[in-house]
Amino acid sequence: MRKNFLVLSLAGVLGAAAYAGPSEVDATYDCHHDIMGPIFEDVCHGTTHSSEIREMRDRGILTGYSDGNFHPNETIIRGQVATLMTRAFDIPVPDTVSEDLYPDVSASHHYAPVVKAVTDAGIMTGREGNSVFDTGVTLHRQQMASILMRVLDMNDVERAEGNGVEVTDLDDALAVHQDNIQALQAHGITQTTDGTFRPMEPVSRSQMATFIERTLAVLYTDELGLESMEMVDPYTFNIHFYRDIRDEEWNADNFRLRGSTEHLEVIDDQTLQIRTDYRLNYGQALVLYYKDQRTTLSYERERSDIRNVNVDINGARIDVSGEFPVDFDDSGFYIVLEGPDGFEESAEKGAGLQMDGHRFKASFSRLVPGDYILLLDSGNYGREEFEITIEEFDPTFSRVDATTDTIRKEVGQTLQFDVDGLELSVDELAAEGFELIFNLTDGYELTDSSGGFDASELAHRETFSYTVAIRDEEGTEITSDSQEVLVIDPNVPVHISPLFELDGNFMSRFVRLDHTGAQLVFRGQNYFYESVPTEVFESITIKEVTSSHPESAEYDLEEGLIVHETGDTEHVTFDISFEEIEETASITLPVYGYTPDN
Structure with missing residues (x-):
């Protein structure tokens, strides 16, 4: 009979999990002067495994050392893994142990309570014929695979079928672990760019954070009964379940892709339709969150070509126009014209390229007769190239x-x-x-x-x-x-990026209870996408700040940020207007109504 011991309580999971490769955290980079500061003294935001380390820290699953460091590249030992398993998967831990568990784990041993918990749950077993537990021995990747697959098996998660990616070094693993390695890879819990698993390598603390976070996402997705996600249009997505959902109550605020969920509707007995205020452009991806907890459902939109390109030759002038499938306002789009004798001229946003929603146009003039190449490069939308010939022309003016x-x-x-x-x-x-x-x-x-x-x-x-x-x-x-x-006016900011500042530390990803009192500060660019000096913002007065969820957090013009002690996490949008300029700004970020333990 299976043991279903897992009770998912994942409140506080932040942001999209970055599916990192096997490389370790770069401990040589000093991020203490970055806007967000370090996660631990030796773990910076944006490095390999950093998002998973942050999430596991904020949930109290992983903790640092007394010196403030995490030691991400340090190998993890079996006793520490037993502790992590109990924290991550809510395995009950006894207060005391009355009898010796293994010859090397007495009743009074430091790890005895967690060793008993994982042993009774069937998550971990002893080594060498179950004769010792070896709490101080390094955990290898093949052992990690078996431990995590036991967690999934005991929670009745159906083993994923192969996803077409071969584990090329599977034969290097012991036979007892091979099926578990393949299943772990099929679930997406282990991912490497070269197809190798390296079963005999030890697991580092940072890698373990990522493995646990991905396993939690698989469990949560299975518990919700989620199956797949598809795009209806760039704003609308169908979420498919493998169970009947008609009789359940669904709250749009619980779902997050990007932006805010504007509409939610049950369209059949196994499908929810979600419409957001965020347009998914070509080449972008979305990850589905439910109650701020990551699921394994994601959607990546394929790239598309530029459409309906028209090149009009008028004497010594070339007019080019076209459109994109959806509104497009990306400064990365540019047009280049190359011609005789090394001629080259370009048009980009703010410099010869006009954008109107999903349409664009540009002109090149005063061209000499000859052959030209016209290149349109839009990054995510691909490239278009045209060969053009300017003929000899009559200089009689008509326009x-x-x-x-x-x-x-x-x-x-x-x-x-x-x-x-x-x-x-x-x-x-x-x-x-x-x-x-x-x-x-x-x-x-x-x-x-x-x-x-x-x-x-x-x-x-x-x-x-x-x-x-x-x-x-x-x-x-x-x-x-x-x-x-x-x-x-080039000194007026148009593209404004707000963030919160408290005691010299800047917060743009999240705020929490102990950030109360933080002040809004701003960075930005002008109409021409040039950086606006910071002193310009010092002369601009905030007129009003409105909060989408004032019960979680609000902003007082005199006191600054006020985070209410709710014990929950809420994504809050702050909309900001100013006295001196018409432009507005907004910032959306998770707000923790509590102070996470480090």
């Missing part, structure tokens, strides 16, 4: 365009124009017998006849319009369409 749509709130700005795709100067036009005429919205004036403009006294986001006309010696005039110009 003029006003081309400036954005200027900086500074002196020395210039309103640009081109004529039949040629970027000509006033002098060049005059030499051909043409006069250039600018017409601006009433109240706006140029500083010179070439389009010079002083925008230093205008307001941020102020707009005006202008047209450009060319007139030949016979008085024939061609006028451009009206072009609206947006004035942008």
